[in-house]
Amino acid sequence: MEDLLARAAAAERGYLLLDYDGTLVPIAARPDLARPGPGLVELLTRLTGMPGWQVAVVSGRTVEELRRLLPVAGLYLVGVHGAERAAPGEGVERICDPAFREALRHLVGAADELARPEEGFVLEDKGVALALHYRQAAPSRAAEVGRRFVRLARTHLPPGTWRLLGGKKVLEIRPAGTDKGRAVAGLLADYPGTLALYFGDDVTDEDAFRTVRRQGGIEVLVSPVARPTAARYRLDNPSRVWEFLGQLWVRRAETGGGGQGLPTHKHKGRGDGRVG
Numbered sequence: 595m596e597d598l599l600a601r602a603a604a605a606e607r608g609y610l611l612l613d614y615d616g617t618l619v620p621i622a623a624r625p626d627l628a629r630p631g632p633g634l635v636e637l638l639t640r641l642t643g644m645p646g647w648q649v650a651v652v653s654g655r656t657v658e659e660l661r662r663l664l665p666v667a668g669l670y671l672v673g674v675h676g677a678e679r680a681a682p683g684e685g686v687e688r689i690c691d692p693a694f695r696e697a698l699r700h701l702v703g704a705a706d707e708l709a710r711p712e713e714g715f716v717l718e719d720k721g722v723a724l725a726l727h728y729r730q731a732a733p734s735r736a737a738e739v740g741r742r743f744v745r746l747a748r749t750h751l752p753p754g755t756w757r758l759l760g761g762k763k764v765l766e767i768r769p770a771g772t773d774k775g776r777a778v779a780g781l782l783a784d785y786p787g788t789l790a791l792y793f794g795d796d797v798t799d800e801d802a803f804r805t806v807r808r809q810g811g812i813e814v815l816v817s818p819v820a821r822p823t824a825a826r827y828r829l830d831n832p833s834r835v836w837e838f839l840g841q842l843w844v845r846r847a848e849t850g851g852g853g854q855g856l857p858t859h860k861h862k863g864r865g866d867g868r869v870g
């Protein structure tokens with residue numbers, strides 16, 4: 595972690611781009627159980643106060659939900675894997691074909707009829723996307739219900755307007771033409787010359803890793819084990835991410851680039867490695 599920290603802390607201008615589930619907060623059995631740990635809001639608040647630095651949360655969750663989970667005034671937010679975007683204190687911009695959005699309403703109803711009688715499924719309606727979670731379902735039912743979910747999507751949605759995403763125990767239908775890579779490129783375009791650091795754990799973060807890598811930034815996969823990825827660095831888990839962020843804040847503060855007082859969040863020991 596030391597080489598990462600040294601490079602990041604030396605930057606006068608930087609952009610922290612942080613995934614939520616699996617990166618800032620450990621994966622939980624259900625989406626509603628993945629709450630910010632004590633100290634996360636405080637840590638993010640301090641980070642948004644670093645002069646010359648911006649902080650964004652780039653998530654598959656909606657911007658509305660991110661604002662509820664992380665009430666931090668200075669955060670940029672990207673929601674629904676890039677289909678939503680909001681600057682601090684501003685309204686939500688959505689990238690979504692109106693025909694897709696209208697058709698999605700019908701899919702939500704049909705998918706609800708499919709999933710409701712089944713054990714262990716959670717349907718997450720994001721307005722511009724629809725996720726079917728199967729973390730707590732029997733594997734055989736997950737496969738069968740998943741197949742029927744995709745079939746329903748093909749029936750209800752206009753061709754070319756949507757994409758199917760397979761994430762961590764979730765299938766998600768989202769608008770075509772949106773991904774975290776494009777969203778991150780859009781954020782960085784507003785702050786040319788800043789050092790971008792992206793932290794993420796899931797397949798949808800790979801698009802963002804590639805964008806950040808192309809722009810000379812730092813990409814960090816959050817995973818206890820190495821796996822094929824575009825990220826050149828790895829941290830084991832969200833505790834290590836918090837540790838990194840807390841240390842970054844301290845070092846920027848020491849060089850006159852941060853606020854006052856030390857972050858009070860708790861984090862565990864060390865242990866990270868460069869991938870490959």
Ligand SMILES: O=P(O)(O)OC[C@H]1O[C@H](O[C@H]2O[C@H](CO)[C@@H](O)[C@H](O)[C@H]2O)[C@H](O)[C@@H](O)[C@@H]1O
Pocket residue numbers: 613614615616617620621622623624625626627628652653654655656718725727729761762763764796798
């Ligand atoms: O881009 P992210 O911030 O990582 O969001 C990705 C998805 O995260 C959530 O689902 C995942 O986390 C849940 C809570 O830990 C877990 O129960 C589920 O199995 C995971 O897939 C969220 O509910 C989705 O909307 C996000 O797209």
